[in-house]
Amino acid sequence: MGAGTEPAEARCDPSEGRVYLDHNATTPLAPEAAQAVQDALSQAWGNPSSAHPAGRKAKELIGRARESLAQMVGARPEDIVFTSGGTEANNMVIHTARRHFLESQTGDSPGTPHIVTSSVEHDSIRLPLEQLGKDSLAEATFVPVSPQSGRAEVDDVLAAIRPNTWASPALEGSGCVPEQGRGWQCPQVTVLSVPQFYGPRIGALYVRGPGSTAPLHPLLFGGGQERSFRPGTENTPMIAGLGQAAELVSKNWEAYEAHMRDVRDYLEARLEASFGKERIHFNSRFKGSKRLCNTSNFSILGPGLQGHRVLAHCKVLLASVGAACHSDKGERPSPILLGCGIPPAVAQNALRLSVGRHTSRADVDLAVQDLLQAVAQLEQHHAP
Known part of the structure; x- marks a missing residue:
């Protein structure tokens, strides 16, 4: 082509x-997702919290989108919480980690929670943790990654643990990866930024059993939408586009991945052939570590x-x-x-x-x- x-x-x-x-950085909106947004703007404009037909139609559309996103990550629909984007979802998880630590302690002085993360986190994780540190609300250790593997090593993480380090198997990681023959494999808490998979500018948080299996506390308080985890009238058109984008991924992710890996490898080969191997340094190649395709x-x-x-x-x-x-x-x-x-x-x-x-x-x-x-x-x- x-x-x-x-x-x-x-x-x-x-x-x-x-x-x-x-x-x-962002992807163009898939035509199917754009059509879903347009259809929702014209046909599902009602308030999803209203009991009349216009409201019920919007609520049904949101429910279908929730099911599509849950199918994409191998979750249950009730595990999905819609957000404005990945940054809000990351902040919600960090806020939850701190609050859950305090609520889990006994005695009059629970102390300051300590959080361990890596030195290569996105700013939407690094900066909230740094701000908590400035406000004396939490302590954070940023474990360096190995220059050989590009990953934080287990021994370094263990060495960073203190008596007040908060950890929970319910709050692990923030990304899904496709595995051959197994579909999308996700940790118990996953932040999804939809503009990265051809959807509109919106996000979602996957939490396995929010408020029960895994703790989750809101950043905002209001009308009780999203089971009060993220109140505010739902952005129905953007959610509809998200659902359609998720359906495309569920149906085609293997083909998408194979195509992008092929073109990426061709790009790197052309760079070496054009500039010479001695002039191109690939910064994201680490032996034994997976790469984005x-x-x-x-x-x-x-x-x-x-x-x-x-x-x-x-x-x-x-x-x-x-x-x-x-x-x-x-x-x-x-x-x-x-x-x-x-x-x-x-x-x-x-x-x-x-x-x-x-x-x-x-x-x-x-x-x-x-x-x-x-x-x-x-x-x-x-x-x-």
Whole structure:
């Protein structure tokens, strides 16, 4: 499928001939999800809490979306709590962990809860924990990851545990992974950010038995919606789009994964062939560790080739620098990459290219050619 012939969702702006390789930041809305949003706007506009037919229709639509999302992650519908996005859901889990620790202690002085996490967490986890520390409401230890594996090692986690460390098997992890022959495998608490799988800007929290098997406490208080875990009138159109996006994943995830891995591997091969193996450093390759099937984080080695400068000179490629949510931080290397043991001089050159369901090899060819011209232009300016 060549340039200009792929589906509209493959590109950010097909009329300008751009190649969008920033699907980890957000994905275009799948046509089916967009249609579900539109249908809900026109046909399910009632308040889901109302008993009249318009309200019942909206409530039924939300129920179907809840079932679709539960099927995607192998859960029960009652385990799904809709949120505004992954950031809110992460904050809810952290808030719950702290409150549950305090409620579980005996005596007049329960002490300050201590939470152990890794040094490469997303800002929506790192910053709430840091804020709790500033307010003397909790303590946090950020365990470094191994530069060999890119993961926190068990011994380091155990060494960080204190008498006041709070841990619960019900609050583990925040992501689902597809496993061959087993479908999607999820921990007991999972944060789902829908824009990353071709849905609208909304989120959901999967908690196995919220309030019973696993503790869950609200951040907000109001009219009792979402069993009072997340009150407020439900955003029916966005939830409808979420449900449709989840159905697409349930039906097609194996094909999506195989396609994106193939294109990602082709991208990395083209980078090495075009720039030379000695000039490309793959920042996300760790022996024995799994990788996202669609993502390549790499640095083009050389002076003056900081990631943001390279992208600024690209005419076709749309991508990100550094790691998660890092694109607006200028020349500062990504703390996540530094935490993985990537040298600062390499980390500041980092580019994150993430392919999508409709990215083609032809798109990759255009992107790599664009990177070549951008680097040549920068090196020409940098030459003495």
